[in-house]
Amino acid sequence: MTEQSIIDYIDNNKKEFINFLTKLIQTDSYNPPGNELNLAIIIKKFLDDANIKNEIFKFGNNRANLIAYLNNNFDSKNIIYNGHMDVVPPGNIKEWKYDPLSGEIKRNKYIYGRGTSDMKSGLAAMIISLKILKVLDINLDGNLILHSVADEETTGDEGTKWMINTISGNINPHFTVIGEPTSFSPLPKSIILGERGHLQIRIIANGISSHSSFPDMGKNAIYMINEFINKLDKIDHYIPKVNPPMTIEELKQLIMVSFPNKEGFTKFYNEQPLIQNFLKVFTELTKSVTIIKGGIKDNVIPDICEIIIDFRLLPSHNKEEIIAAIKRIINECGYKLKDQLEDGKKDIYFEYDVLLDKEASYWNNWKDSKELALFYKIVDKIYTKKPFYFLFPACSDAIYYRNSKYCTNTILFGPGNASLAHANNEIIEINDFINSIKVYTLFIYHLLKIE
Numbered sequence: 012m013t014e015q016s017i018i019d020y021i022d023n024n025k026k027e028f029i030n031f032l033t034k035l036i037q038t039d040s041y042n043p044p045g046n047e048l049n050l051a052i053i054i055k056k057f058l059d060d061a062n063i064k065n066e067i068f069k070f071g072n073n074r075a076n077l078i079a080y081l082n083n084n085f086d087s088k089n090i091i092y093n094g095h096m097d098v099v100p101p102g103n104i105k106e107w108k109y110d111p112l113s114g115e116i117k118r119n120k121y122i123y124g125r126g127t128s129d130m131k132s133g134l135a136a137m138i139i140s141l142k143i144l145k146v147l148d149i150n151l152d153g154n155l156i157l158h159s160v161a162d163e164e165t166t167g168d169e170g171t172k173w174m175i176n177t178i179s180g181n182i183n184p185h186f187t188v189i190g191e192p193t194s195f196s197p198l199p200k201s202i203i204l205g206e207r208g209h210l211q212i213r214i215i216a217n218g219i220s221s222h223s224s225f226p227d228m229g230k231n232a233i234y235m236i237n238e239f240i241n242k243l244d245k246i247d248h249y250i251p252k253v254n255p256p257m258t259i260e261e262l263k264q265l266i267m268v269s270f271p272n273k274e275g276f277t278k279f280y281n282e283q284p285l286i287q288n289f290l291k292v293f294t295e296l297t298k299s300v301t302i303i304k305g306g307i308k309d310n311v312i313p314d315i316c317e318i319i320i321d322f323r324l325l326p327s328h329n330k331e332e333i334i335a336a337i338k339r340i341i342n343e344c345g346y347k348l349k350d351q352l353e354d355g356k357k358d359i360y361f362e363y364d365v366l367l368d369k370e371a372s373y374w375n376n377w378k379d380s381k382e383l384a385l386f387y388k389i390v391d392k393i394y395t396k397k398p399f400y401f402l403f404p405a406c407s408d409a410i411y412y413r414n415s416k417y418c419t420n421t422i423l424f425g426p427g428n429a430s431l432a433h434a435n436n437e438i439i440e441i442n443d444f445i446n447s448i449k450v451y452t453l454f455i456y457h458l459l460k461i462e
């Protein structure tokens with residue numbers, strides 16, 4: 012078996028692969044509520060037909076995870092491919108050109124539908140690569156394990172985290188690929204080595220309500236929140252400065268690889284405010300007040316006002332330090348937190364709760380990895396454009412592999428455009444999908460084949 016014969020096999024069976032992907036797109040796995048079992052059943056059938064060992068683990072209401080193994084050998088190199096089966100709901104269907112569950116194919120070039128980019132194409136390509144390696148009966152020393160998971164679009168606790176803790180804990184993985192979409196158009200493909208963390212905190216001001224004709228008889232909670240927001244920037248001084256995994260200069264160097272020369276990159280960089288902003292956010296903490304709620308009636312002094320602050324973190328940021336800074340600012344505004352109150356004095360105070368807490372993660376020693384170098388080489392060859400290593404602006408299940416030390420050597424790479432994830436009229440370019448099948452298959456072939 013040669014590399015070219017594998018590529019030819021994939022090109023000759025495109026139709027079957029596109030059909031399988033279309034079937035996945037046409038199957039409802041919106042999360043919430045989840046419904047991943049719908050998808051797991053189709054995947055199981057596909058794997059069963061190819062004689063690939065697999066198992067579904069049901070949970071909750073119509074939800075499931077699925078694991079599959081290329082063979083029974085776990086004593087050599089174990090490679091994990093991870094894809095999530097859930098997709099975010101379609102939002103306002105009227106904004107879609109085609110039904111988000113249609114899998115409509117246009118000009119033989121694109122497939123429309125929710126989850127085409129994020130990430131049924133990546134998941135389908137990984138499942139298909141398992142089948143190809145099985146059908147072609149390539150002699151391999153090592154194993155490919157598929158984590159086809161639920162729950163990524165909510166917390167990941169019931170999906171990847173559960174899979175690692177409950178099912179795959181005794182397997183020693185050498186390398187993990189998560190098939191999230193990693194194009195940042197108009198740039199070529201990227202290979203992702205780390206991601207920012209995500210912390211959302213709700214702050215609630217509790218004042219005293221009164222009739223608005225006697226405002227001084229109450230304590231206006233909207234004004235309390237206003238005082239807090241005015242001091243929020245102090246957080247940047249109150250939490251310790253941390254070093255980003257890479258400086259802006261280092262990040263620029265990474266992208267520059269995909270350009271023919273430095274001038275080309277500099278011109279592109281100067282013309283793209285999005286890219287400039289993109290690099291900046293990987294080197295600092297960002298925070299935004301994203302929701303504010305207060306007031307119940309136009310003539311009542313509001314006794315409650317709340318905001319949600321959305322923080323994006325670097326790997327060395329610490330949640331506790333951010334919460335301590337928030338408490339300090341509340342105290343500096345002259346207010347107490349609920350737990351600082353003396354008994355009986357409960358009318359004016361602040362409280363907070365953590366709504367979302369996902370750590371950042373980063374693979375520190377990526378430069379030393381032979382597996383990663385091989386993966387890069389294959390992407391370069393198949394996509395015929397030099398990919399670049401990069402970081403991911405959003406969260407992914409990579410934290411469960413990297414931060415638990417289960418498999419620090421975890422990358423994101425997959426078909427689709429990262430900016431189309433969760434967007435209306437989400438699409439996948441068929442070529443990108445087919446290329447990713449080639450990359451996933453050839454990576455295992457080159458890494459594990461017995462010469």
Ligand SMILES: [Zn+2]
Binds near residue numbers: 095129130163191432
């Ligand atoms: Zn995703």
